[in-house]
Amino acid sequence: MPELPEVETVRGGLAPVLEGHRLARVEARRPDLRFPLPANFVQLLTGATITRLERRAKYLLARLDREDTLVMHLGMSGRFEISHPDGEARPGLFHYAPEPDAKHAHIVFTTEAGVRVTYYDPRRFGYMALVNTATLELHPWFAGLGPEPLSGDFDGAHLKAAFAGRRQGPKTLLLDQRIVAGLGNIYVCEALNRARLSPFKPAGTISAARLGKLVPEIKAVLAEAIAAGGSTLRDFARTDGALGYFQHRFRTYDREGQPCRNSGCKGVIDREIQAGRSTFFCPLCQK
DNA sequence: CCCACGACCTGTGGGC
């Protein structure tokens, strides 16, 4: 489900029930997600208190009162649901509504307060691990990551340097987490349309001025999507059960054959496969 | 280093 706005929405939804709370019970209902879980995953987490829930790129980071950080990536179809106990909340006698998708409920955390947080992931492209906090930045998942797109480190000069000499289009390069960390297929298509920039233009040939205008469009579309609670496609819902609604504001994504929404443009959204992924764009105004 | 492409895994929706 998740690009940066969706992961940020999940973080915001989980933080109130996890931050400052102790994990009374942890269940791993299968030994692996995308990768094997650490053999002592349950043991190391049981009894730990989550001090803070953070996000880096598309990773959720649960800081613990232990030497490790619980690192979680949602892959394509990962999702969390929070459920509160019905009826009397006596310790050990909590009762919860049935799991809506029990077959894919792989990891279940229950806090001392009796809140159950279930991780669902039908495709199992997601993963979790425990990573030493002191050396987290050196871990292969994090060492090469580019800047956060909403940070001051992400600007036109950064893109100019990253795109120098590259023949691939900006669409492909903006998906590279080493260049900028957190974008995915939807928001890259959206940002390029807003900037009226072709996804296919060899990136090394794009002027600094145009890159300088692309950056604020990327920041704007991410900020708007976060404010809208992310985008709901298929099964993504906010952890509180409400739906993100940014998908209604898509200008290109999944809008093949529909009119371009850029002001004054009479173009029609097209879809092409680029580096194995669907690129949605307006061939008329994106040059 | 750069780039294209297949693999990973399961589900869903559209076309016939």
Place this chain on the structure above:
DNA sequence: TGCCCACAGGTCGTGG
């Protein structure tokens, strides 16, 4: 109704 194919928000590894 049922079957088959295309495709899905993300990475990772291989090979040219």
